[in-house]
Amino acid sequence: MTAPLAISMGDPAGIGPEIIAKAWARRTEAGLLPFFATGDARAIAAVWDGPVSAISHPEDARRVFETALPVLTVEDGGEIVPGAPDVEGARCALRALELAAGLARSGAARALVTGPVSKAQLYQIGFSYPGQTEFVAERCGIAGENAVMMLAAPDLRVVPITTHVPLASVSALLSVELLVAKGRATARGLIRNFGVLVPRIAFAGFNPHAGESGAIGREEIDVIAPAVAQLRAEGIEASGPFAADTMFHPRARATYDAALCCYHDQALVPLKTLYFDDGVNITLGLPIVRTSPDHGTAFDIAGKNVAEPGAMIAAIRMAGEAAERRAAAGNS
Numbered sequence: 001m002t003a004p005l006a007i008s009m010g011d012p013a014g015i016g017p018e019i020i021a022k023a024w025a026r027r028t029e030a031g032l033l034p035f036f037a038t039g040d041a042r043a044i045a046a047v048w049d050g051p052v053s054a055i056s057h058p059e060d061a062r063r064v065f066e067t068a069l070p071v072l073t074v075e076d077g078g079e080i081v082p083g084a085p086d087v088e089g090a091r092c093a094l095r096a097l098e099l100a101a102g103l104a105r106s107g108a109a110r111a112l113v114t115g116p117v118s119k120a121q122l123y124q125i126g127f128s129y130p131g132q133t134e135f136v137a138e139r140c141g142i143a144g145e146n147a148v149m150m151l152a153a154p155d156l157r158v159v160p161i162t163t164h165v166p167l168a169s170v171s172a173l174l175s176v177e178l179l180v181a182k183g184r185a186t187a188r189g190l191i192r193n194f195g196v197l198v199p200r201i202a203f204a205g206f207n208p209h210a211g212e213s214g215a216i217g218r219e220e221i222d223v224i225a226p227a228v229a230q231l232r233a234e235g236i237e238a239s240g241p242f243a244a245d246t247m248f249h250p251r252a253r254a255t256y257d258a259a260l261c262c263y264h265d266q267a268l269v270p271l272k273t274l275y276f277d278d279g280v281n282i283t284l285g286l287p288i289v290r291t292s293p294d295h296g297t298a299f300d301i302a303g304k305n306v307a308e309p310g311a312m313i314a315a316i317r318m319a320g321e322a323a324e325r326r327a328a329a330g331n332s
Contacts, residue, residue: 003110004061006100009039010115013085014297015307021048022309024069033320036061036070039096058108082303090121101139104288111289111319116297148185148284153275157258158267170263179227189284193322202256203240210243277310289322291315
């Protein structure tokens, strides 16, 4: 019997519990595979009056999934007040993430979906990672720099080559070696997780107009173009650097399978503009499938029954599809 998907609930005071519950409520129309949540079941009860079933093992999820949302409780989250995060909730979120990641790594869950967490709260309890991506990578025995964050939507996939760093630091961080490593991981991830047989990856320039042949910056000449050339020499269909302001209109998007961007906002602004409610964060380079909705905890609307579950539904669907592709190809 195929294992269910594991979803870590995220911060119990955020919208994670609500969008997980709403995703379960739409499981049939959305065509979602069986899943279970890890965290404090009281966080769901605080925002939803639907059926919840406590389970003690992932295999129990399939038995109850059609009639109730399965929840594997890991720790008491303290007093749960939607929209009011605290350190007890952060501890619960971290334990839920640890458990769900471990179950996915062991094969007891077929994939991992992570709910939104508050980094500010996690840092107060000693969390030392830039984000959940790096934490999950370490738990899988993968160096953080070898895990690639891709944001995916119906007709756009973007990879930020640098992520949560000051914009003033980006140029110094860019190197041929980094771009080549990200390009390789992206191409392999497109094959393994999306079934793209011959991936086409396009690199955005760092400077306006891709540097204008060095007139307004040399990063394109000194770093990006050599990386593209090396990837092409390895047989990867890489192209660029292209001016970032012309890479994301419909005709341009049709020419590549993923765009690699030099910094966080260069990648996320177009994706969130086009697909704010449907973007999915998928981590490439891991031995497991890991996805996450591409939004935060939204404490300001938690508990108001207005959170849209579209991105969570998309993350669950993408995780299931990627896991099935890997299984069909014989990949773990």
